[in-house]
Each structure stands twice: as C-alpha cells, then as structure tokens.
Amino acid sequence: MNKIQQVMLVDDCKATNYISRLIIEKYGFAEEIIEVMNGLEAITYLSTAQDGKYPQPGLVFLDLNMPVMNGWEFLERYKLLPDEQKAGVVVVMLTTSLNPDDEMEAGGICDVKSFSCKPLTLEKLDRVLAEYYPGSVRSQS
Helix, strand or coil, X not given: CCCEEEEEEECCCHHHHHHHHHHHHHHCCEEEEEEECCHHHHHHHHCCXXXXXXXXXXXXXXXXXXXXXXXXXXXXXXXXXXXXXXXXXXXXXXXXXXXHHHHHHXXXXXXXXXXXXXXXXXXXXXXXXXXXXXXXXXXXX
16 A cells, blocks of 8 residues: 555544544554644645645645634635645545535635545545545455
C-alpha cells in the first residue's frame, strides 16, 4: 500500500477530529495527520513554509460550519493560493449539512473532489482513496 504523506482535518469539533483520526489510523494510509480548528488555521498552515517547502497534505477533510473562517470562506482563500501551496491536494467536504444546496455548490468548486456527511467511515475513505489514490486502498481480505 502506498502511503499519503499527510492528511489534514479541518474541523472545530474535537470529537469529529478524534473519530476521523481513528478511522485514518486504522486504515493505515497516512504518514501524518494534522488537525486544525478552522479555515484560517488551515490557510495559515498551508501558506507557511517549513524548511523551505510548503506543506501539501494529500488529502484535506473540510467541515463547512466553523467559527473564525468556515469551509466556504476557506475555499475562497484556498483558490487564491499559489500552485506550489496547493499542488496535489484533494479536498473532501465532510459536514453535518443535509442541505442539498451545499452539495450542489460544493460540486461546482473544482478544488472540492467529494462531498460527504459526517462521520468519516472506512467505506467513505475507501471511495475517496479508490478514486484519487488507488495505490493506497486497503486490501479487501
């Protein structure tokens, strides 16, 4: 199995981040999991060079409803980042929103690859990884 270097969880709910972390760790496809509590922390993280390189998580799970900067505001700022700060990042909306307008709006944003309701499950992770990181899919034994 190929491992993704980094996954970022952008959610203000510590319980949600905890569950997502458990699922990702159980799956075993990520070298590192970064947790931030809102979109502003995520933008700051992505646009701050470390050892001369910008962090580029392979996968970002993004909540919609957060304080400080919500998921929509994050996406507006994210699309303005230079390519070297966002190359290869797959953004997955992971939200409690049942509003079909949110899913339609997310579908119209090229940076959003998937829209899913919380909580993250192994099955949801399977679908995302099968599409965007096929070498990372766990064996179905």
